[in-house]
Amino acid sequence: MRANAVERLAAQIGEIAGAEVELERPNDPAHGDYATNVALRTAPVQRRSPRELAEELARRVVDLPAVERAEVAGPGFLNLWLTRDWVVDALGEIDADYGGGFSEPHQRIQVELVSANPTGPVTVGSARNGAYGDSVARLLKFAGHAVEEEYYFNDSGRQVELFRESVEARRRGEPPPEGGYVGEYLEEIARQPGDPVDAMLEEIRREVAEFRISIDTWRRQAEIEAEVAALLPKLDTYESEGTVWARTSEYGDDKDRPLVRSSDRSYLYFAADVAYVRDKLERGFDRAVYVLGADHHGYVARLKAAAAMLGYDPERIEVLIYQLVHIVERGEARKGSKRRGDVVFLRELIEEIGIDAARWYLVSRGADQPIDIDVDLAREQTQKNPVYYVQYAHARIAGILRNAEKKPDAAAAPAVLDPLERDLLKRLTDFPTIVLEATERRAPHALPIFAIRVADDFHRFYHDLRVVGSDAEEFRLALCRATQHVIARCLDLIGVEAPERM
RNA sequence: GCGCCUGUAGCUCAGCGGAAGAGCAUCGGACUUCUAAUCCGACGGUCGGGGGUUCGAAUCCCUCCAGGCGCACCA
Numbered sequence: 001m002r003a004n005a006v007e008r009l010a011a012q013i014g015e016i017a018g019a020e021v022e023l024e025r026p027n028d029p030a031h032g033d034y035a036t037n038v039a040l041r042t043a044p045v046q047r048r049s050p051r052e053l054a055e056e057l058a059r060r061v062v063d064l065p066a067v068e069r070a071e072v073a074g075p076g077f078l079n080l081w082l083t084r085d086w087v088v089d090a091l092g093e094i095d096a097d098y099g100g101g102f103s104e105p106h107q108r109i110q111v112e113l114v115s116a117n118p119t120g121p122v123t124v125g126s127a128r129n130g131a132y133g134d135s136v137a138r139l140l141k142f143a144g145h146a147v148e149e150e151y152y153f154n155d156s157g158r159q160v161e162l163f164r165e166s167v168e169a170r171r172r173g174e175p176p177p178e179g180g181y182v183g184e185y186l187e188e189i190a191r192q193p194g195d196p197v198d199a200m201l202e203e204i205r206r207e208v209a210e211f212r213i214s215i216d217t218w219r220r221q222a223e224i225e226a227e228v229a230a231l232l233p234k235l236d237t238y239e240s241e242g243t244v245w246a247r248t249s250e251y252g253d254d255k256d257r258p259l260v261r262s263s264d265r266s267y268l269y270f271a272a273d274v275a276y277v278r279d280k281l282e283r284g285f286d287r288a289v290y291v292l293g294a295d296h297h298g299y300v301a302r303l304k305a306a307a308a309m310l311g312y313d314p315e316r317i318e319v320l321i322y323q324l325v326h327i328v329e330r331g332e333a334r335k336g337s338k339r340r341g342d343v344v345f346l347r348e349l350i351e352e353i354g355i356d357a358a359r360w361y362l363v364s365r366g367a368d369q370p371i372d373i374d375v376d377l378a379r380e381q382t383q384k385n386p387v388y389y390v391q392y393a394h395a396r397i398a399g400i401l402r403n404a405e406k407k408p409d410a411a412a413a414p415a416v417l418d419p420l421e422r423d424l425l426k427r428l429t430d431f432p433t434i435v436l437e438a439t440e441r442r443a444p445h446a447l448p449i450f451a452i453r454v455a456d457d458f459h460r461f462y463h464d465l466r467v468v469g470s471d472a473e474e475f476r477l478a479l480c481r482a483t484q485h486v487i488a489r490c491l492d493l494i495g496v497e498a499p500e501r502m
Numbered sequence: 503g504c505g506c507c508u509g510u511a512g513c514u515c516a517g518c519g520g521a522a523g524a525g526c527a528u529c530g531g532a533c534u535u536c537u538a539a540u541c542c543g544a545c546g547g548u549c550g551g552g553g554g555u556u557c558g559a560a561u562c563c564c565u566c567c568a569g570g571c572g573c574a575c576c577a
């Protein structure tokens with residue numbers, strides 16, 4: 001792992017302090033470029049007053065070439081101002097891969113996402129699953145892991161049969177079966193010949209690809225179910241009143257789960273779940289990530305229990321839960337039932353606001369936060385969507401680079417940096433920390449937030465300082481290019497395009 | 503009843519042990535420009551209530567209130 005400028009600085013200060021040092025960016029510029037609380041944290045251990053410790057640190061730390069000035073503040077914070085050279089050197093290391101490749105060790109990780117039944121087009125709910133899961137997958141890839149994205153679809157259950165019957169009824173001009181599917185999309189499927197499930201699956205493949213989610217493998221439930229019979233004897237099971245149960249409560253689940261139905265000996269859903277867990281881990285993935293909506297949060301314990309019962313480390317199963325997307329229409333909540341046609345589909349959302357705004361919007365909230373979508377309002381809000389603010393910064397930079405007369409050169413920095421240059425550059429150096437935390441916490445929503453900050457600093461810089469034709473042209477071009485790298489990476493990690501022109 | 507998640511500016515949200523933030527909305531300014539989809543300024547908060555832990559709590563613990571989602575021989 002190649003340490004970046006901020007990490008190296010933290011390590012140097014840590015050596016002097018004799019403790020792990022975390023550098024944080026203070027909100028208030030009066031608190032310096034970076035601040036650290038080492039003195040506060042280590043004072044009890046060293047049995048010295050935090051301020052005294054901080055003052056000693058301040059005296060020693062200014063000997064570092066990176067540190068211009070150090071001040072003690074409050075109860076014992078150490079505020080640091082960095083030298084012009086440190087900032088300029090930091091610019092030199094910002095390339096297209098800046099912030100990536102930090103994972104250690106590299107793992108084989110599978111991310112299973114979307115996995116909606118092929119009984120209708122992709123809903124906005126599944127789109128959130130896709131936007132979130134795919135961004136996590138992209139972060140893991142950027143970190144250096146070998147990531148595969150998989151879509152698991154049900155091609156054999158009761159819902160699928162009901163869907164088939166509903167389409168066939170429509171083809172015959174008859175009303176749908178009891179509790180059948182009634183959405184308008186059935187009409188277009190009914191017009192196509194052949195198995196409606198195949199047609200629906202093709203449509204889903206198209207929509208998922210259009211939404212910039214690239215699925216490596218498509219796994220059929222029937223395929224997994226075929227493995228159940230051979231698997232049953234290996235499980236910890238018992239029979240009660242004709243039903244075969246898995247003793248999952250012994251493995252961390254809150255109750256046992258039925259595997260085989262008593263009436264007709266058919267397999268229940270959990271049987272396929274167990275077989276699928278085994279299938280994933282046997283394929284050699286170090287880690288299997290599930291992306292599930294909050295309505296499935298009860299699955300966490302049973303999936304981990306399934307792994308444990310099979311003799312695998314349950315830590316290899318990771319379940320990401322995101323809160324649901326609620327559809328609001330003129331102030332009223334809709335149920336969101338695909339079967340009853342009471343949903344909003346991804347393709348409608350894309351039609352209203354476009355792919356970029358849709359991906360941005362669905363990923364820019366924390367997964368713990370529910371999302372309300374009012375499609376009537378979506379288009380209106382699109383005009384103000386920050387995604388354009390960020391893309392505009394990228395396009396502006398592309399324009400500058402097109403017009404440039406000289407070549408970017410980070411080393412051609414002036415003796416004194418303008419505060420706007422300095423602020424922008426310092427912002428860029430935050431990127432590796434942002435990505436690292438977003439990856440570890442599976443929180444891609446940090447990326448759009450950070451991208452807005454970068455765009456902010458860039459637009460300010462652009463507004464006040466000339467690049468092309470200025471005395472500092474080479475340096476500013478380098479700064480522009482570095483900014484472009486960081487913005488493009490942020491956008492790519494959430495599946496949004498970085499336009500050259502707008 | 504039990505479990506998970508959430509209550510922060512008028513609205514939508516970020517921050518999740520260190521020195522309260524953003525966007526939108528509202529009000530007032532800046533275009534002979536490398537793209538005004540931009541910039542500058544103002545307004546705005548007992549961080550749901552109460553207790554506790556800590557040098558320090560929006561952040562951790564307990565409790566109460568409010569909301570969302572689960573708790574099937576459905577998937």
